[in-house]
Amino acid sequence: MSALTPRERLLTALKHQEPDRIPLDLGGFVSTIEAIPFDDLKKYMKKKWETKCFLRDHVDIPEELLVKFGIDTRYVRIKAPKKWKKVIEADNSYLDEWGTRWKKTPSSPYWDPADFPLKNATIDDLEKVPWPDPDDPGRTEGLREEVKRLRESTNYAIVADGPFLGVFEACWVCLRGPEKFFIDMALDKPFVKALFEKVIDIQLRIMKHYLEAVGDLIDVMVVGDDLGGENGPLISPASYREMVKPYHKKLWSFVKKNTNAYLFLHSCGSITRFIPDLIELGIDIINPVQVAAKDMDSKMLKKNFGDKMTFWGGIDTQKVMPYGTPEDVEGEVKKRIADLAPGGGFVLTAVHNIQPGVPPENILRMYEAALKYGRYPIRI
Amino acid sequence: MTQWENLIQAIQEGNFQGTETLVAALLQEGKSPDDIIQQGIVKALNIVGKKFSEGECFIPEMLIAAKASQTGLEILKPALKKSNYKERGTVVMGTVQGDLHDIGKNIVAMTLAAGGYRVLDLGVDVPPARLVETVKKEQASILALSCLITTTMDSMAGTIKTLAGAGLQGKVKVMIGGPPTTEEFARKIGADFRGKDAYEALLQANRWTGAVN
Numbered sequence: 001m002s003a004l005t006p007r008e009r010l011l012t013a014l015k016h017q018e019p020d021r022i023p024l025d026l027g028g029f030v031s032t033i034e035a036i037p038f039d040d041l042k043k044y045m046k047k048k049w050e051t052k053c054f055l056r057d058h059v060d061i062p063e064e065l066l067v068k069f070g071i072d073t074r075y076v077r078i079k080a081p082k083k084w085k086k087v088i089e090a091d092n093s094y095l096d097e098w099g100t101r102w103k104k105t106p107s108s109p110y111w112d113p114a115d116f117p118l119k120n121a122t123i124d125d126l127e128k129v130p131w132p133d134p135d136d137p138g139r140t141e142g143l144r145e146e147v148k149r150l151r152e153s154t155n156y157a158i159v160a161d162g163p164f165l166g167v168f169e170a171c172w173v174c175l176r177g178p179e180k181f182f183i184d185m186a187l188d189k190p191f192v193k194a195l196f197e198k199v200i201d202i203q204l205r206i207m208k209h210y211l212e213a214v215g216d217l218i219d220v221m222v223v224g225d226d227l228g229g230e231n232g233p234l235i236s237p238a239s240y241r242e243m244v245k246p247y248h249k250k251l252w253s254f255v256k257k258n259t260n261a262y263l264f265l266h267s268c269g270s271i272t273r274f275i276p277d278l279i280e281l282g283i284d285i286i287n288p289v290q291v292a293a294k295d296m297d298s299k300m301l302k303k304n305f306g307d308k309m310t311f312w313g314g315i316d317t318q319k320v321m322p323y324g325t326p327e328d329v330e331g332e333v334k335k336r337i338a339d340l341a342p343g344g345g346f347v348l349t350a351v352h353n354i355q356p357g358v359p360p361e362n363i364l365r366m367y368e369a370a371l372k373y374g375r376y377p378i379r380i
Numbered sequence: 381m382t383q384w385e386n387l388i389q390a391i392q393e394g395n396f397q398g399t400e401t402l403v404a405a406l407l408q409e410g411k412s413p414d415d416i417i418q419q420g421i422v423k424a425l426n427i428v429g430k431k432f433s434e435g436e437c438f439i440p441e442m443l444i445a446a447k448a449s450q451t452g453l454e455i456l457k458p459a460l461k462k463s464n465y466k467e468r469g470t471v472v473m474g475t476v477q478g479d480l481h482d483i484g485k486n487i488v489a490m491t492l493a494a495g496g497y498r499v500l501d502l503g504v505d506v507p508p509a510r511l512v513e514t515v516k517k518e519q520a521s522i523l524a525l526s527c528l529i530t531t532t533m534d535s536m537a538g539t540i541k542t543l544a545g546a547g548l549q550g551k552v553k554v555m556i557g558g559p560p561t562t563e564e565f566a567r568k569i570g571a572d573f574r575g576k577d578a579y580e581a582l583l584q585a586n587r588w589t590g591a592v593n
Contacts, residue, residue: 107478178483186440230559232435
């Protein structure tokens, strides 16, 4: 097959057909490189690129590197609201626009939620919370023009990065705190429902503005909600269906009605038991395909769900990328290609962001191997 | 159903009031606090812990059982004091320096406390020196360390080094847990045990203290 444009390549794969080669991804909120390993990579490659970050320490990958790696995607993302400014305090923490305090300790490379605005809230308190303004114009100011320029002047596949955490994750990770919220899931369902209603209303309005700006210009729309941990689901499938799924349906069906873009769900961990529900809700793509988690064998996933679901991710970042040799990385790439690529429906990237401690040689070898072994028909 | 079975069910369901009522009733009937802990609370936690390990129940169910156990223990406290009840051992625990994550650790803390241990939970981002000082001061027999992120695994190694520097390695048992940890890592840093979850932590603590599992 003659070379396709990056956009054609990705869309072919998403249609579950085999393009010229496997599409490659790098640079999204859940598929970029963190600042520390990016600095290591720069040093190794003797490049003087600026380490420009978005969100926290997520690197905006320089165009030169995206071209070198053969990356087919380019990301667009919602902007910060005008009413909120990131103010880092003396203890190296800041409040986000939802009121969650994020902190980076001296010996951690990560910002983590350290305090939760709704940790002591009652159901009545939810009416008095200073919720973010979903109509803040700062989020989409100038966005349409930028995305239009990208669409018209390049032939890359345009991916709209997720504008917020999923409703479930937002509540337990950021707003209420994990211990309180998981107990609420079991013992205070009216509170959980009331909180979900508040959050989803705000999220729907933010999404409305986002899609009004970019919905007709994008190829993929990212949403997220971590449903799994290392050893299994975070909550029972029955709980998911009863309590979370109705809100996923609200948001995701809204997205589907307001853009023709493919719907990409980021959900970490062991999520196999939820996949039939995700297919039912119209998810086209799952990411990051955490292959080291329980019941996430890539061969099994392709066999059971490959006709309906695109797998986006797959290169192990828990053992192979940080601790393997470049030859181990090449082996990992070959294995995941063999398992996931036949028939299309596979986009290769690391399982989540490349973390501190990943040797630069491994990052380079991952993408080199992807190009070397990723031509269709796959011959591994 | 017997009162024991009712208590086990109440704990599993996270029925805090039911747990308190049943524990009080069993005390009233003359059952010993130690029996109530072993035949009721620990049995319930073992059932839930096993189900959790096998993927039949999940974080909410583990948490509510652990919390219900705590409420039962509160009712038992005066009786435990009166009967000169000897806890099985003192456990000092914490999430290691640099790490702010605690939900797994909290479940382990509640489970060990319900299982008859005196648990001193020092919270998150705990420097090695503080963990070791507390072990020394409280004459703990077990040090339990948790981390969630790979980069703070060094803090686990550092804590064990500090323990060795204080002359306590070998005298205090060390258990570690958290997703990035492995048995191989435990061996490498000189920890005595790596637990997958709260259930395994309790079983191992019981093995060390000679308690029945």
